[in-house]
Amino acid sequence: MSKFWSPAIRSLVPYTPGEQPKVLNLVKLNTNENPYPPAPGVTEALHAFPTERLRLYPDPDAGKLKNVLARHHNLNAEEVFLGNGSDEVLALAFMAFFRHDKPLLMPETTYSFYEVYCDLLNIDARRIPLDAEFRINLDDYQQDNGGIIFANPNAPTGIALPLARIEQLLQQNPETVVLVDEAYVDFGAESVIPLIKRYPNLLVTHTFSKARSLAGMRIGAAYGHPDLIDGLQRVKNSFNSYPLDMLAIEAATASMQDDAYFRETCKRIMDTREHTTAALTGKGFKVLPSAANFIFVTHPERDARELMQQLRNENILVRHFTRPGIDQFLRITIGTDAEMAQLIEKL
Amino acid sequence: MSKFWSPAIRSLVPYTPGEQPKVLNLVKLNTNENPYPPAPGVTEALHAFPTERLRLYPDPDAGKLKNVLARHHNLNAEEVFLGNGSDEVLALAFMAFFRHDKPLLMPETTYSFYEVYCDLLNIDARRIPLDAEFRINLDDYQQDNGGIIFANPNAPTGIALPLARIEQLLQQNPETVVLVDEAYVDFGAESVIPLIKRYPNLLVTHTFSKARSLAGMRIGAAYGHPDLIDGLQRVKNSFNSYPLDMLAIEAATASMQDDAYFRETCKRIMDTREHTTAALTGKGFKVLPSAANFIFVTHPERDARELMQQLRNENILVRHFTRPGIDQFLRITIGTDAEMAQLIEKL
Numbered sequence: 001m002s003k004f005w006s007p008a009i010r011s012l013v014p015y016t017p018g019e020q021p022k023v024l025n026l027v028k029l030n031t032n033e034n035p036y037p038p039a040p041g042v043t044e045a046l047h048a049f050p051t052e053r054l055r056l057y058p059d060p061d062a063g064k065l066k067n068v069l070a071r072h073h074n075l076n077a078e079e080v081f082l083g084n085g086s087d088e089v090l091a092l093a094f095m096a097f098f099r100h101d102k103p104l105l106m107p108e109t110t111y112s113f114y115e116v117y118c119d120l121l122n123i124d125a126r127r128i129p130l131d132a133e134f135r136i137n138l139d140d141y142q143q144d145n146g147g148i149i150f151a152n153p154n155a156p157t158g159i160a161l162p163l164a165r166i167e168q169l170l171q172q173n174p175e176t177v178v179l180v181d182e183a184y185v186d187f188g189a190e191s192v193i194p195l196i197k198r199y200p201n202l203l204v205t206h207t208f209s210k211a212r213s214l215a216g217m218r219i220g221a222a223y224g225h226p227d228l229i230d231g232l233q234r235v236k237n238s239f240n241s242y243p244l245d246m247l248a249i250e251a252a253t254a255s256m257q258d259d260a261y262f263r264e265t266c267k268r269i270m271d272t273r274e275h276t277t278a279a280l281t282g283k284g285f286k287v288l289p290s291a292a293n294f295i296f297v298t299h300p301e302r303d304a305r306e307l308m309q310q311l312r313n314e315n316i317l318v319r320h321f322t323r324p325g326i327d328q329f330l331r332i333t334i335g336t337d338a339e340m341a342q343l344i345e346k347l
Numbered sequence: 348m349s350k351f352w353s354p355a356i357r358s359l360v361p362y363t364p365g366e367q368p369k370v371l372n373l374v375k376l377n378t379n380e381n382p383y384p385p386a387p388g389v390t391e392a393l394h395a396f397p398t399e400r401l402r403l404y405p406d407p408d409a410g411k412l413k414n415v416l417a418r419h420h421n422l423n424a425e426e427v428f429l430g431n432g433s434d435e436v437l438a439l440a441f442m443a444f445f446r447h448d449k450p451l452l453m454p455e456t457t458y459s460f461y462e463v464y465c466d467l468l469n470i471d472a473r474r475i476p477l478d479a480e481f482r483i484n485l486d487d488y489q490q491d492n493g494g495i496i497f498a499n500p501n502a503p504t505g506i507a508l509p510l511a512r513i514e515q516l517l518q519q520n521p522e523t524v525v526l527v528d529e530a531y532v533d534f535g536a537e538s539v540i541p542l543i544k545r546y547p548n549l550l551v552t553h554t555f556s557k558a559r560s561l562a563g564m565r566i567g568a569a570y571g572h573p574d575l576i577d578g579l580q581r582v583k584n585s586f587n588s589y590p591l592d593m594l595a596i597e598a599a600t601a602s603m604q605d606d607a608y609f610r611e612t613c614k615r616i617m618d619t620r621e622h623t624t625a626a627l628t629g630k631g632f633k634v635l636p637s638a639a640n641f642i643f644v645t646h647p648e649r650d651a652r653e654l655m656q657q658l659r660n661e662n663i664l665v666r667h668f669t670r671p672g673i674d675q676f677l678r679i680t681i682g683t684d685a686e687m688a689q690l691i692e693k694l
Contacts, residue, residue, distance in 0.1 A: 004574065005444065007446070012582070020403075033404065046594075047394055054389070055380055055384055055563065056563055058565070084431050088587040095356065117585070120442075120582070175350075218592040227349035228349070238359050238464070240431060245592065
C-alpha cells in the first residue's frame with residue numbers, strides 16, 4: 001500500500017497465474033499448456049524472419065494474421081480482433097462492453113480472471129452458481145443484465161454447452177453482449193463462431209496458448225460483428241496501439257497454415273484425456289466430463305490439497321483452487337501419454 | 348457507434364499512430380524508428396531459441412530481463428517493471444497513479460497518447476502551454492495536482508530539460524507521482540534514473556523501440572521505488588499477467604548485452620542529427636534544439652502541411668500534427684546519412 005496509488009487500485013486482488021517453476025524435470029500439469037510443440041512451420045517462419053526489420057513498428061492491426069484467421073473461420077477481416085493473449089482481449093472487451101449500470105452475469109465457478117477485471121473496472125458482477133453436476137445452466141441467465149460472459153468449455157470444470165443451447169440464449173438476450181470465451185474449444189466442444197453472422201451481440205474469444213501450443217508468444221483473438229470489433233479497436237487504440245509484435249504475427253500465421261498438425265495434436269490430447277479419465281475413474285476418482293485439455297477430478301476419500309502437495313513432492317504439478325465448492329477438486333492438464341502414466345502411477 | 352458499447356467508450360478519441368505503409372522503398376522518417384538494425388546478438392539469441400518451448404507460458408515477471416536491466420541501471424529488480432511496449436507501461440501507470448480527484452499536469456504539447464489515456468480512464472488533465480521557445484517550464488507545474496507527467500526530451504519538440512531542474516521539481520512536489528517518460532533519452536539527454544533512490548515518487552519509463560531498434564518486438568520498462576513498481580504489478584496482474592512473450596524477453600536481454608553497439612549507433616544518429624540540423628538551418632528552416640532521434644522544424648515561408656505532401660510525393664514520409672500552435676512544424680525522424688541527404692536535396 002502506498003499513498004501514491006490511485007484509490008481504485010488499493011483494494012485490487014490481482015489474478016494469480018499457475019506457477020511457472022524454474023526447476024527442470026517437473027511434470028507440469030498445472031497451467032493447461034500443450035504437451036506438443038507448435039507446428040513445424042512456426043520454427044521455419046521464425047528463423048526465416050529478417051531480424052533487421054525489428055527496428056520498425058509492427059502493423060498495428062496485424063492485418064496479415066487477421067486475414068488468415070478471417071479466411072479460416074469464414075469471416076471478414078472486419079470481424080476479427082487481435083490482442084496480446086486472450087487475457088488482454090478479454091480485458092479490453094470488459095472495458096468496451098461491460099461497463100453498464102446493470103450487472104454482468106457470469107458463472108460463480110469459471111475463469112477467475114473475469115472477476116478481477118470487474119474489480120479493476122468497477123463492474124458490478126452477478127455470479128450465478130453452477131448446477132449440482134457443476135454445469136452452467138443458461139436458464140439462470142435470463143435476467144436483466146449489462147452483459148453475459150462464460151467460458152465454453154467452462155474452466156476449471158471442462159464441461160461444454162451445446163451450440164443450440166447458446167443460440168437459444170442469444171435469441172432470448174438480444175440487447176447486451178454475450179461473450180463466449182472459447183479458449184479450450186478445440187478439444188471437443190462446438191464453436192459458436194458460425195452464429196456471428198446472425199447475432200450482432202455475440203463476441204467469441206480464442207487463444208493461441210492452448211491448442212496452438214503458443215502460450216510463450218501471447219496471441220489472442222476475438223470474433224464478432226464489425227460494430228463490436230470496432231468498439232474493441234477503439235479501446236485498444238486508447239491503450240496500446242501495437243499489442244502484437246512482429247514475431248507473434250509470424251508465428252501465429254505459420255501455425256494457422258498447418259491444419260493437419262493442429263488436428264492431429266488436438267486428437268492425441270483428446271485420446272489421452274479419455275484414457276486418463278478411464279484410469280482415474282477406475283481408481284475411485286470422480287472425473288467431470290471434459291471437452292478441454294484438462295480434467296477436473298475429486299476423490300471421495302482423499303483431500304485435494306494434500307493430494308496436490310503429495311504430487312508436488314513427486315515432481316508432478318497440478319492446480320488446486322481454494323474457492324469453496326470446488327476445493328476438493330484438482331485441475332489436471334492433459335500431458336503426453338507418458339506424463340499421464342506417471343501421474344496415474346503416483347495416484 | 349453501437350448500443351452495445353459501454354457509455355464511457357462512445358466519446359473516445361483513440362491515439363493515431365504514424366502511418367505504417369505497405370509500399371516498399373519509401374524513406375520512412377515519420378515514426379521515429381531507428382535506421383540501424385538491432386544488435387547482432389539479437390539475431391543469434393532469436394535463432395538459438397528452442398521453438399518447442401513456446402508451448403509453455405513465459406515467466407510472468409520476465410525476471411531474466413528485469414535482472415539485466417536492474418544491473419545496467421544500478422537498481423534492484425524490485426525497482427524495475429516491464430510491459431508490452433512503453434505505451435502499455437504508461438497506460439498501466441495512468442491507472443495505478445493518476446486516478447485522483449486533483450488534475451494531472453502535463454505539457455499542452457507532448458506525446459499525444461497521454462491525453463488519450465486520460466480520456467479512457469476519466470482523468471482530469473490540466474495541459475500547460477510550452478514557453479515561447481517551445482520549452483517545458485517546470486515553474487508552471489508548481490500547483491496542486493494528482494500527478495505530473497512529461498517526456499524528456501519532450502515530443503515532438505525534441506527539447507530536453509536538465510536533470511538538476513527535474514530534481515528541483517521533485518523536491519517541490521513530494522506528494523504525487525512525477526512520471527518522466529524517457530523514450531528518447533539515449534540520444535543526448537540526461538536520465539533521471541539516478542534520482543530514484545532519493546525520490547520515492549519518481550517513475551521513469553523507457554522503451555526498446557527507439558535507441559534499441561526493437562520497435563517490432565514491443566518492450567517497455569518503468570523504473571521507480573518498489574512501492575510504485577508494486578502498484579504497477581497489481582494493475583498489470585489485474586489486466587494481463589504475461590505481457591512480454593518469450594522472444595521479446597530474449598531479444599531485449601541480448602540487446603542489453605551489447606553496449607558498444609548501442610553507444611555506436613546512438614552516436615551515429617546524433618552525428619547525423621547535427622549535420623541535418625546545420626543543412627536545414629542553411630536552407631532557412633528553424634530547427635528546435637533536439638536531444639532526440641528526430642528534429643522539429645518549421646520554415647517561415649512554406650506551409651508545413653504542403654511540404655509534408657510534397658515530400659510524400661517524393662516517397663519521403665515525415666510527420667505533421669494538425670494541433671494549433673505546432674501546425675507549421677514537421678517532425679522528421681533522423682535516418683541514415685544517405686536518407687537525410689535525400690531529404691535535404693528534396694527540400
